[in-house]
Amino acid sequence: MENIILELRNLKKYFPTPHGVLHAVDDISLSINRGQTLGLVGESGCGKSTIGRTILRLIEPTSGEIYFEGQNITDIPKSQFKSMRKHMQFIFQDPYSSINPRLTVSQSIAEPLIVNKLASSKSELNELVLHYMEMVGLDSRLASAYPHELDGGRRQRIGIARALSVEPKFIICDEPVSALDVSIQAQILNLVQDLQEQLNLTYIFVTHNLSVVKHISNEIAVMYLGQLVEKCQAEELFERPMHPYTRALLSAILLPSPKSRNKKREILRGEITSPINPTPGCRFAKRCNYATAACVGESYELRDMGGDHMTSCIRVISGELKWD
Amino acid sequence: MRMKGRTERAEGQFIEIWRRFKRNKAAVAGLVVFSFVVLMALSADLFFNYEEDVIRQNAMERFQPPSAEHLLGTDQYGRDMLARIVYGARMSLLISLSVTVMSTLPGLVVGFIAGYFGGKLDSILMRICDMFMAIPALLMAITIVAALGPSVTNLIIALSISGIPSTARFTRSMVLRLRGEEFVESARAVGTSDFRIMYRHIFPNIVSLTIVNATLSLGSMILASAGLSFIGLGVKPPAPEWGAMLSNARNYFTDHPSLLLIPGAAILITVLSVNLLGDGLRDALDPKTK
Numbered sequence: 001m002e003n004i005i006l007e008l009r010n011l012k013k014y015f016p017t018p019h020g021v022l023h024a025v026d027d028i029s030l031s032i033n034r035g036q037t038l039g040l041v042g043e044s045g046c047g048k049s050t051i052g053r054t055i056l057r058l059i060e061p062t063s064g065e066i067y068f069e070g071q072n073i074t075d076i077p078k079s080q081f082k083s084m085r086k087h088m089q090f091i092f093q094d095p096y097s098s099i100n101p102r103l104t105v106s107q108s109i110a111e112p113l114i115v116n117k118l119a120s121s122k123s124e125l126n127e128l129v130l131h132y133m134e135m136v137g138l139d140s141r142l143a144s145a146y147p148h149e150l151d152g153g154r155r156q157r158i159g160i161a162r163a164l165s166v167e168p169k170f171i172i173c174d175e176p177v178s179a180l181d182v183s184i185q186a187q188i189l190n191l192v193q194d195l196q197e198q199l200n201l202t203y204i205f206v207t208h209n210l211s212v213v214k215h216i217s218n219e220i221a222v223m224y225l226g227q228l229v230e231k232c233q234a235e236e237l238f239e240r241p242m243h244p245y246t247r248a249l250l251s252a253i254l255l256p257s258p259k260s261r262n263k264k265r266e267i268l269r270g271e272i273t274s275p276i277n278p279t280p281g282c283r284f285a286k287r288c289n290y291a292t293a294a295c296v297g298e299s300y301e302l303r304d305m306g307g308d309h310m311t312s313c314i315r316v317i318s319g320e321l322k323w324d
Numbered sequence: 325m326r327m328k329g330r331t332e333r334a335e336g337q338f339i340e341i342w343r344r345f346k347r348n349k350a351a352v353a354g355l356v357v358f359s360f361v362v363l364m365a366l367s368a369d370l371f372f373n374y375e376e377d378v379i380r381q382n383a384m385e386r387f388q389p390p391s392a393e394h395l396l397g398t399d400q401y402g403r404d405m406l407a408r409i410v411y412g413a414r415m416s417l418l419i420s421l422s423v424t425v426m427s428t429l430p431g432l433v434v435g436f437i438a439g440y441f442g443g444k445l446d447s448i449l450m451r452i453c454d455m456f457m458a459i460p461a462l463l464m465a466i467t468i469v470a471a472l473g474p475s476v477t478n479l480i481i482a483l484s485i486s487g488i489p490s491t492a493r494f495t496r497s498m499v500l501r502l503r504g505e506e507f508v509e510s511a512r513a514v515g516t517s518d519f520r521i522m523y524r525h526i527f528p529n530i531v532s533l534t535i536v537n538a539t540l541s542l543g544s545m546i547l548a549s550a551g552l553s554f555i556g557l558g559v560k561p562p563a564p565e566w567g568a569m570l571s572n573a574r575n576y577f578t579d580h581p582s583l584l585l586i587p588g589a590a591i592l593i594t595v596l597s598v599n600l601l602g603d604g605l606r607d608a609l610d611p612k613t614k
């Protein structure tokens with residue numbers, strides 16, 4: 001399909017640790033259409049940030065392929081990868097540590113332009129910096145301010161301006177609002193959405209917060225311990241969640257409503273199991289309220305349950321487990 | 325317009341640092357005394373004639389007490405003590421400043437390479453540093469000077485080499501910490517080269533600590549050069565050097581203690597002022613101390 005901008009095929013990233021091999025990303029395949037947003041959801045440590053960093057080759061994948069606009073970019077030697085970084089960018093989670101404290105706002109935004117030689121003269125550079133500052137809603141009087149003088153929202157706008165300045169087609173947003181005050185989160189989310197419309201950007205939006213992705217995603221993929229457990233259209237996920245893990249995540253969303261007081265919740269038992277040397281079978285089985293003997297021992301792949309709604313729960317696939 | 329804004333900010337930063345520095349009275353005293361020593365060393369030629377006052381021996385004027393003609397008296401060869409102290413300051417500062425520069429710059433380079441690239445290169449460089457650090461710095465300097473022969477140049481080389489490992493280790497630890505920071509990853513994500521990351525993103529974050537470290541090592545280098553000259557491995561007589569002056573005065577200590585006390589005081593005051601200055605700089609350059 002021509003419309004596919006990015007495709008991951010059997011992507012794996014293993015980290016060797018003293019206790020065994022950590023399967024951070026384990027056999028993930030997915031694709032994203034141009035101009036769309038894929039929400040990538042999962043709890044801390046499930047490997048969602050690792051996927052983002054692997055796509056940009058900030059860390060090298062263990063195996064699998066990444067295709068960008070039909071080109072296999074896992075083959076490109078690291079030294080020549082720089083040209084790809086103009087097409088793909090990254091917005092970081094923590095605007096306090098992802099901005100160099102010794103550079104002013106304008107210096108920070110000018111860096112990508114200088115490094116990629118996108119301005120031919122000093123005046124053009126200044127113009128571009130001011131252009132991107134305006135685009136992300138930073139007042140031009142802040143050009144010579146240092147990051148420690150700004151709040152988290154403004155700092156995150158610097159990060160967004162930096163990412164935009166190379167005119168990418170595709171941006172990985174790694175929990176861009178989770179470090180911000182709730183009052184500022186909505187502003188940044190709106191900005192990210194407006195920019196997508198203006199510039200026809202494609203996003204992977206990584207988050208642990210389902211209510212955040214609901215608003216901005218076309219598709220949502222749910223991850224658990226390095227694997228995808230469910231993937232479908234955003235509305236579909238909220239209306240008909242299939243995997244027990246997804247259902248537990250959804251029921252954990254707090255609604256400020258007196259009615260929700262009596263709502264039945266899916267409470268998860270136990271702790272997240274270790275991603276080091278995982279045993280075959282459903283990785284969620286140890287915490288699942290619906291697990292049976294069939295869930296362990298054998299690994300299952302995502303299966304399309306109709307309408308591009310994929311799940312890996314064997315009990316749902318076999319029809320044993322039905323939700324009403 | 326924007327450039328103007330930027331320089332104003334940079335000035336603002338210096339004013340801020342100066343404001344914090346000023347509050348530490350001991351550091352200001354250190355700065356004043358050290359500036360005086362530097363000024364003295366620079367203007368030595370205005371007050372004294374090197375050949376006439378410092379080198380030429382005058383048997384008629386041995387062991388003179390302080391007088392209008394000789395403010396600090398004369399030594400065992402009838403040379404003016406003040407002139408020798410002033411020219412000694414020139415020698416001490418020349419040695420300690422060159423040693424500080426010559427041990428800090430290579431130390432920075434080694435530390436950056438080891439800390440930034442890591443892996444085998446880091447292990448090899450750090451094991452070499454460990455080997456050097458296993459020998460006490462002064463002892464190693466003595467060995468190097470003994471091998472090369474005593475002279476000012478060899479003294480500088482010896483002390484520089486012995487100072488490199490600690491600077492390298494210090495730099496490496498700072499680079500290692502900063503390399504893991506997200507803003508470095510963010511720089512890599514926009515395609516910044518390793519070299520540019522090092523000088524544009526990491527170096528500005530460690531430059532203040534490096535300056536403080538260099539200032540503090542300046543003090544110990546003054547001591548080390550005096551120490552080596554004291555045992556005859558540094559500046560050769562008749563050139564004036566504080567450590568050598570101390571050494572020569574030992575024989576006359578009971579009758580003429582001032583010959584020993586004056587260079588001793590010069591060393592003490594200079595080292596103390598440099599250390600106070602370094603301490604003050606450390607506090608002033610740390611933006612967390614408001």
